[in-house]
Amino acid sequence: MKLFALPTVMALLACLGAPLAALAQEGVTDTTVRFAQVAAMDGPAAALGTGMNLGIRAAFEEVNRAGGINGRSLALDSFDDGYEPELSVDHVRRVIAENSHIALIGPVGTPTTQATQPLATEGGVPVIGPFTGAGFLRAADMRNVFNVRASYDAETERWIKHLVDEKGLKKIAILYQDDGFGRAGLSGVVAALDRRGMTLVAEGLYARNTVAVKSALIDIRKSEAEAVVMVGAYKPVAEFIRLSRKLDFNPVFMNISFVGTDALLAELGTDGAGVIISQVVPFPQDTTIPLVRDYHAALAAIDPAAKPGFISLEGYIAGRLAIEALKAAGPTPTRAGLLTALAGLSTVEMGGITLQFGSGDNQGMDDVFMTVITPDGQIEPYAG
Numbered sequence: 302m303k304l305f306a307l308p309t310v311m312a313l314l315a316c317l318g319a320p321l322a323a324l325a326q327e328g329v330t331d332t333t334v335r336f337a338q339v340a341a342m343d344g345p346a347a348a349l350g351t352g353m354n355l356g357i358r359a360a361f362e363e364v365n366r367a368g369g370i371n372g373r374s375l376a377l378d379s380f381d382d383g384y385e386p387e388l389s390v391d392h393v394r395r396v397i398a399e400n401s402h403i404a405l406i407g408p409v410g411t412p413t414t415q416a417t418q419p420l421a422t423e424g425g426v427p428v429i430g431p432f433t434g435a436g437f438l439r440a441a442d443m444r445n446v447f448n449v450r451a452s453y454d455a456e457t458e459r460w461i462k463h464l465v466d467e468k469g470l471k472k473i474a475i476l477y478q479d480d481g482f483g484r485a486g487l488s489g490v491v492a493a494l495d496r497r498g499m500t501l502v503a504e505g506l507y508a509r510n511t512v513a514v515k516s517a518l519i520d521i522r523k524s525e526a527e528a529v530v531m532v533g534a535y536k537p538v539a540e541f542i543r544l545s546r547k548l549d550f551n552p553v554f555m556n557i558s559f560v561g562t563d564a565l566l567a568e569l570g571t572d573g574a575g576v577i578i579s580q581v582v583p584f585p586q587d588t589t590i591p592l593v594r595d596y597h598a599a600l601a602a603i604d605p606a607a608k609p610g611f612i613s614l615e616g617y618i619a620g621r622l623a624i625e626a627l628k629a630a631g632p633t634p635t636r637a638g639l640l641t642a643l644a645g646l647s648t649v650e651m652g653g654i655t656l657q658f659g660s661g662d663n664q665g666m667d668d669v670f671m672t673v674i675t676p677d678g679q680i681e682p683y684a685g
Contacts, residue, residue, distance in 0.1 A: 328402040329634055338354055338379040345534055346383075349384075350409045353619070354377070357623075358603055360617045360619075361375040362603050363598075371632045389417050393417040404429055407430050409433070410432070410482060414438060422445050428445055429447050430623075432612070434451060434559070446663055447626075449622060461493035474524050474526035475501055476521065477531070507537050511537065514537050514540050526552050535560050554576045556577065558578065562680055577673050580669070582615045584670065585610055590654065626642045627642070
């Protein structure tokens, strides 16, 4: 239930002298704790928002089946921002004004979180597990944001270490989305190359929520790049790779985790063979990890047809982090209490996966894992 009229009701009651504090439920009732997700649920980045949503709900329903937290069930309301900052701002403002959610969880994208983070910070709203590796969300003074994943700088450093230090390649180009997300990746690549006394041989960009990559491909192909690192969403990235194959341009293609691995696989088909993707959570089929086994069971419980994947696993971990914080927040959780609880979670053990936080460190995991698309269209760990 979304109480879109609540700000109006509050204003009317204020005029009548009713105490506003009595209405400040912050998403908590005697039976329920509500979280809000503002993310792409439709359009070219929809698989990212829906994947995070699936994983978060799997974690929430898992704890709900066990009786919830202090007798309250966890609920998730999702708001589609289409991966557009303006719409994301509208939704976050409404979430804050309605005061009917304890926290934001699983937002998707750098440009959207760049626009909404100041609102959440000013409003004292916790932001848990954003699906972005942007550096600004990892600033030492960012006290209301709690990241699960490694940063884009960590991913891009791992790329260049592999391509240059391990493979000896000299000519690296980049395709990136022309916004804060793409520029964050570009900055990381440039810095990693600079540490090795190198520069990019070509740069190509495209506009967010489009697949207009032909001009970028023309420029990059002219450079005769040996590798193209890619900071984009799955549809434009797939379009770039498909067109490259048609033109017999076959450098090493290296993608960032945000691309959405399963969606990229589906888009590329046979053109995906050999494409490398960095990941920030473990391989979702590795059931030797207890957390991954739990995730499989939780996923099957809410959707037997759902296929385990990197995005929903990340959402599941974000959901589990929110659950641990709620447990620590005590029997009467509030936004402020949840923030205090999150800040106090220095080490969170999740069955073979450990999230570690500390003073000035709001990022739980630092690992980057490499995967590759096989000729038969599967994804497997990449050994190099």
